[in-house]
Amino acid sequence: MSVQLVVGRIGRAHGIKGEVTVEVRTDEPELRLGPGAVLATDPATAGPLTIETGRVHSGRLLLRFEGVKDRNAAEALRNTLLIAEVDPEELPEEPDEYYDHQLMDLDVVLEDGTEIGRITEISHLPSQDLFIVERPDGSEVMIPFVQEIVAEIDLEEQRAVITPPRGLIDGSEAEVASGRDASEDGS
Known part of the structure; x- marks a missing residue:
């Protein structure tokens, strides 16, 4: 059994090739929001989404998802929550940090x-x-x-x-x- 954690919220489209800005809601973005990660979404109709690429630009995280190839498709994802499945026994790296669950x-x-x-x-x-x-x-x-x-x-x-x-x-x-x-x- 796994626990769902909200790890980000998709913001506006960036450029014309399907990238989106992401408001990070995890202390471990490199673990949760790296290429290849498959994330559930809220609303569920938007996903699941698989991260194709990620980069930081002007202090903001930019992600591109598989199958999202243009600005219109990226803009359609705006305000979607990104949700990671986490083993309930998994603990954060720092001893004084906790997951919501x-x-x-x-x-x-x-x-x-x-x-x-x-x-x-x-x-x-x-x-x-x-x-x-x-x-x-x-x-x-x-x-x-x-x-x-x-x-x-x-x-x-x-x-x-x-x-x-x-x-x-x-x-x-x-x-x-x-x-x-x-x-x-x-x-």
Whole structure:
């Protein structure tokens, strides 16, 4: 059984020979996005796609897929997600890196063991990744996946230990602070 990882999103066509720009969404592009790689797609009607060639041009990854020979065919793939099949036992090369499937459904707790919730989604933003955590009451909280906040990932215990700053978990503290700011400036 394998796990699917989104490793890129196709951008606009580049040139007239079927190349596309790719927004890379993996820390291992040389492994996942090299020539010969076969990728599933979302929407599925676009693929699977086999990478024919790849190169970096002006800081952007450009790929050409087998069977995509002109600009029109390349442009038709715009916004398609590229998905790699990964063995669930495979681990990233760096010890403090994780694949999304390893983090999904981890329990999120404070250092003292207080339950915060469960990771239901991981959002990959340009500046950082976010854990979307479902609280026991059904509400959601976003936790930045940064070293200053996520103190420990324990895959054996299936938990993420966090040390959040004031106001991150308890929205009432943030609301009190913002209300105080509004009243101080006369609003």
